[in-house]
Amino acid sequence: MEKISSFFNSIWDIISAKHQEGIFNTICLGVLLGLPLLVVLTLLFICCHCCCSRLSKSGQQPERNKRKKKKRKDEEDLWISAQPKLLQLEKRPSLAV
Template identity: 50%
Template sequence: MDHFSTFFKSLGHLVVTKHEEGLYNTVCLGVLLALPAVLLVLTLIICCHCCCCRQKKSGSANIQSEKKRKKKNAEEDLWISASPKSMMLEKMPSLSV
């Protein structure tokens, strides 16, 4: 417990010293001390957002995947042919020499 109190006393002493040195030092110190708090808040927001979105999307994702499977089975892929070389040969004009 003594370690914590000495740490915060030294931190307070540093803040007062830097404030007395000038406004620029005060602003820089404030930014440096605020960065960990900002990162913590952003991390919590991102984690909560990801968790909430995952629960909402998991239900709709199952429905969408079932629809895709049904559609895939019902329709054939017309872009892929069984013999592409023979079709290409048929389309090429014959060259007479």
């Protein structure tokens, strides 16, 4: 227990000494000490987001299957041609010049 308290006391002494040396050192220490906290919070947010999205996706799959409508045989599928300009040119009547 004594080693742990001496470790934190030495860290506090370093922080105090750097703060007394100037504002630039204080800002650098703040950034360096804040980065691990920022990384941990970001990982926590990403993990929670992934877990929540996975739960919502698994809950919605049965509903999606129920909502699917069966296509009628007489309905045509709509699709976009790879060459729409050629099809449009074929349908237009030619103009006499």
